[in-house]
Amino acid sequence: MSVMNVRRHHISAAALAAVTALGLGTLTACSSDSAAAGNTDKFDVVASFYPMAFLAEQIGGEHVNVTSLTEPGQEPHDLEISAKQTAQLQESDAALYLKGLQPSVDEAIGQSGIKTKIDAATLTSLEEHGAEVGGHAEEHADEHADEHAEEHADEHAHEDEHGHEHSHETEGGKDPHIWLDPVKYAEVAEGVGKAFEKADPDHAADYKKNTEALVGKLNDLDTTFETGLKDRKTDVFITTHAAFGYLAERYGLTEEAISGLDPESEPSGARVKELAKTAKADGVTTVFYETLVSDKTAKTLAGDAGLKTDVLDPIEGITDTSRGDDYFQVMEANLKALQTALGAK
Numbered sequence: 001m002s003v004m005n006v007r008r009h010h011i012s013a014a015a016l017a018a019v020t021a022l023g024l025g026t027l028t029a030c031s032s033d034s035a036a037a038g039n040t041d042k043f044d045v046v047a048s049f050y051p052m053a054f055l056a057e058q059i060g061g062e063h064v065n066v067t068s069l070t071e072p073g074q075e076p077h078d079l080e081i082s083a084k085q086t087a088q089l090q091e092s093d094a095a096l097y098l099k100g101l102q103p104s105v106d107e108a109i110g111q112s113g114i115k116t117k118i119d120a121a122t123l124t125s126l127e128e129h130g131a132e133v134g135g136h137a138e139e140h141a142d143e144h145a146d147e148h149a150e151e152h153a154d155e156h157a158h159e160d161e162h163g164h165e166h167s168h169e170t171e172g173g174k175d176p177h178i179w180l181d182p183v184k185y186a187e188v189a190e191g192v193g194k195a196f197e198k199a200d201p202d203h204a205a206d207y208k209k210n211t212e213a214l215v216g217k218l219n220d221l222d223t224t225f226e227t228g229l230k231d232r233k234t235d236v237f238i239t240t241h242a243a244f245g246y247l248a249e250r251y252g253l254t255e256e257a258i259s260g261l262d263p264e265s266e267p268s269g270a271r272v273k274e275l276a277k278t279a280k281a282d283g284v285t286t287v288f289y290e291t292l293v294s295d296k297t298a299k300t301l302a303g304d305a306g307l308k309t310d311v312l313d314p315i316e317g318i319t320d321t322s323r324g325d326d327y328f329q330v331m332e333a334n335l336k337a338l339q340t341a342l343g344a345k
Helices: 013-018 050-063 083-090 103-111 135-139 145-161 182-199 201-228 245-250 269-282 296-305 327-342
Strands: 026-028 043-047 064-068 094-097 116-119 236-239 254-257 286-289 308-311
Touching: 043 050, 050 064, 050 094, 050 182, 050 201, 050 327, 083 103, 094 103, 094 182, 116 182, 182 201, 182 245, 201 245, 201 327, 236 269, 236 327, 245 254, 254 269, 269 296, 286 296, 286 327, 296 308, 308 327
Parallel strands: 043 064, 043 094, 094 116, 236 254, 236 286, 286 308
Antiparallel strands: 026 064
């Protein structure tokens, strides 16, 4: 089922008071354009951004009314909560978010009187994709892990130097991009399902059934990735945004991010040379960019290094340019892109 996100702009105070049903970023299981953001006869869930909203919709089914705080096409890290959205939070039954990814969301939910607060970061183990990757390097026997770890660690420090306001890390330097690993996303789904069952016991049986179905689909997706990436010519892929650390670890790959640059800036000459050398040594053919930021950096690097470009989507939001209508379709498109880039049969 396609997830709908509807945002209303420029509503006057009077109109807003008269039509509270419009809400912000309304996202519902029945894809209704006029569902209320809060105080409906359903279980009202406010989700911080698309991966959380998708879970809520899939697990809640017909019993929930889901509202996303981040509109389609908006870079979620940059979200600033409005007074209207803060009021909307107060009217909802539950909030589902990923603490550390969107500071303004964390603050708004923390200060709200909302009864059920579900932090996805507590439902699975978060890891540092920096100097100390932890047990996964050994688990996957990934010879590149230590070699490239420091480069990932440097990325966020450099972002500050370049005036990049948002961070791609949670508190303590943990990587928040857990939804790009189907196994970790399934763990989060299980936790969300249990939270829904507890908060809305009248529909607990349906939430349990829907959670089991979603987890089954995520496990199938994991198998599809595992199988689809088996026979490959290289383990290394280059991205503009270090979002794919969990995915890389899960399938024994190495992500090389163009470190220390905001999406609009040119890569440094030194970094271009370094990545061009890596590309040649490891048989890299492609520089990946994403849908919600400019492709300028990727194209500059690819042009200088004689590489192709393609999209690897971190699925932080679904837009008209996304390669699919929902999480599963875009993940399958990501797999195809990776198979091509890595020379998988």
